[in-house]
Amino acid sequence: MAANLANIAGSRANPSTLLPLELIDKCIGSRIHAILRSNKEIVGTLLGFDDYVNMVLDDVREYETTAEGRRVNKLERILLNGSNIVMLVPGGEGPEGAAA
Amino acid sequence: MSASGASGHGGAARGHGGSERGHGGADRGHHHQNRPGQSDRNAEKKPKETLFDLARYLDKVMHVKFVGGREASGTLKGYDALLNLVLDCTTELPRGDSDEPTRSEEKRELGLVVCRGPSIVMLCPEGMEPISNPFVSAADGE
Secondary structure, X not given: OHHHHHHXXXXXXXXXXXXXXXXXXXOOOOEEEEEEXXXXXXXXXXXXXXXXXXXXXXXXXXXXXXXXXXEEEEEEEEEEOHHHEEEEEEOOOHHHHHHO | OHHHHHHHHHHHHHHHHHHXXXXXXXXXXXXXXXXXXXXXXXXXHOOOOOOOOHHHHOOOXXXXXXXXXXXXXXXXXXXXXXXOEEEEEEEEEOOOOOOOOOOOOOOEEEEEEEEOHHHEEEEEEOOOOOOOOOOHHHHHHO
């Protein structure tokens, strides 16, 4: 596994840069905060992802920010389509954590 | 639970490696094997060039706009061929257009984030300043 990542880093012209997908790979098993194109944000434990950054998340909270306030939806396990993702915050605790 | 997590880990790592090879040009090498005798050896050796050189902007502050109207700025720490970015000390900025129904909250600190390439609309290195129209004087001269 570690050797695999080293190969990926070595294959680049500039090995000092931090590869985005490599960073997400390191987050597997820990909490991740996904900010979507819409006014939604998803926080969950990352179980895995693919090339499109479709993700399987466990113990999920879905935050929807509206003019009235923030709605929270709890889900057990989801497959999140990568096409809606704008930003990924490793270890992020979501809008509540950021606000605190 | 931990077992399923570990298997997911391995799978994703393989997927990642596959994508790297795909962009590194080894994929083309595969085609080459299928059609021996083609004279594209020079093209094969040359690393695939990206449209713009983000290496110049490493450790520089970048301002990013996304599909859907979100905006963020942070220090560029890494990128890949698909324009996925790693930004450090990132702040999400409130949306400029107030008529958006999903008007964003205040500015907030996110720290180290990964930005998805397919969702990026605009990239602007901080410090870029508007210049006066260089064609105005030329038009006046004529």
